[in-house]
Amino acid sequence: MITVEHLTKCYGDFMAVNDLSFEIEEGHVYGFLGPNGAGKSTTMNIMTGCLSATAGHVHIDGHDIFDEPGEAKKLIGYLPEQPPLYMNETPEEYLRFVGEAKGLRGAELERQINSVIEQTRLQPVRRRCISALSKGYKQRVGIAQALLGNPKVIILDEPTVGLDPLQIIEIRELIRQLGQDHTVILSSHILSEVQTMCEKILIIAKGRLIAFDAPENLERQLLSPSEITLTAETTADEARAILEQVEHITEITVEEAQPQGVCVHLKTDGADIYAVSRSIFFAFARQETALLEMTLKKANLEDIFLELTEQSETAGEPAESEAEDA
Numbered sequence: 001m002i003t004v005e006h007l008t009k010c011y012g013d014f015m016a017v018n019d020l021s022f023e024i025e026e027g028h029v030y031g032f033l034g035p036n037g038a039g040k041s042t043t044m045n046i047m048t049g050c051l052s053a054t055a056g057h058v059h060i061d062g063h064d065i066f067d068e069p070g071e072a073k074k075l076i077g078y079l080p081e082q083p084p085l086y087m088n089e090t091p092e093e094y095l096r097f098v099g100e101a102k103g104l105r106g107a108e109l110e111r112q113i114n115s116v117i118e119q120t121r122l123q124p125v126r127r128r129c130i131s132a133l134s135k136g137y138k139q140r141v142g143i144a145q146a147l148l149g150n151p152k153v154i155i156l157d158e159p160t161v162g163l164d165p166l167q168i169i170e171i172r173e174l175i176r177q178l179g180q181d182h183t184v185i186l187s188s189h190i191l192s193e194v195q196t197m198c199e200k201i202l203i204i205a206k207g208r209l210i211a212f213d214a215p216e217n218l219e220r221q222l223l224s225p226s227e228i229t230l231t232a233e234t235t236a237d238e239a240r241a242i243l244e245q246v247e248h249i250t251e252i253t254v255e256e257a258q259p260q261g262v263c264v265h266l267k268t269d270g271a272d273i274y275a276v277s278r279s280i281f282f283a284f285a286r287q288e289t290a291l292l293e294m295t296l297k298k299a300n301l302e303d304i305f306l307e308l309t310e311q312s313e314t315a316g317e318p319a320e321s322e323a324e325d326a
């Protein structure tokens with residue numbers, strides 16, 4: 001549905017997007033994740049035809065966003081980070097204005113306005129001045145305008161930023177519903193957000209793509225060593241002797257004795273943690289030593305995100321210099 005090839009964007013000497021390539025398939029919800037300043041908004045602005053690129057290509061359903069902007073833009077609904085709402089209009093008036101700008105007219109325009117108002121649950125405020133609406137409702141107006149024209153792709157830049165927890169839940173639910181019949185790409189610097197809503201996550205840092213996978217696969221990659229804590233009915237020396245026989249354990253720390261035995265913290269080399277815990281279980285069983293408790297701490301997506309972005313921090317990037325877009 002969307003192909004981004006070797007996309008690069010420089011602001012003066014500063015490279016905000018650096019040779020970015022990825023493909024977005026139809027009908028999924030994608031999360032575009034990265035720390036502040038990673039280049040998410042810049043990439044989204046280019047993908048939606050709002051900003052030129054220094055190099056590279058973006059195709060939307062086969063249409064080049066730079067060579068055929070009209071055709072390509074018809075396929076995209078975009079909610080920028082700061083939606084350009086007209087504060088002295090009502091949602092209905094604003095949506096009529098945007099709908100007309102998208103080429104809708106007459107009965108079809110009215111049908112689509114009513115449909116997007118219903119989808120985004122704007123009915124109670126449809127005739128209230130936008131300036132008087134809560135941030136959550138303003139965000140819904142922004143999403144509603146993106147839905148006009150029934151685009152195949154919806155791109156949302158930080159859709160939940162600045163909302164209160166209840167509004168965040170409502171907007172996430174709305175995005176999930178949109179994902180049922182649209183391709184949705186949303187940006188965020190909050191991991192838990194993309195983790196719960198998205199089927200695939202692109203992680204960028206300093207303008208570079210550093211990971212692109214399903215949340216569960218990213219977790220499975222387990223870049224950090226995993227940890228196991230156990231309690232066994234034995235002495236510190238015996239626990240250590242048993243555990244030294246088990247493969248993939250890289251560090252053994254025996255804590256002071258508990259009333260019921262010893263508590264041991266283990267680090268593993270990233271091998272399948274369930275296989276390691278199975279070996280531990282049988283190692284204790286062979287010695288007829290009771291293993292009372294075992295808890296596994298897997299590296300979570302948060303750890304992977306931090307590790308990946310830190311790696312990119314130290315990867316020798318070009319020096320930053322602030323310059324305005326020409």
Ligand SMILES: Nc1ncnc2c1ncn2[C@@H]1O[C@H](COP(=O)(O)OP(=O)(O)OP(=O)(O)O)[C@@H](O)[C@H]1O
Binds near residue numbers: 323325
């Ligand atoms: N017009 C501009 N002129 C110069 N530098 C810019 C311009 N727009 C963005 N930048 C810089 O480009 C980098 C990427 O910015 P961008 O807004 O794309 O990042 P982001 O990932 O969306 O960040 P955030 O989560 O903070 O919105 C940042 O260092 C930013 O300061």
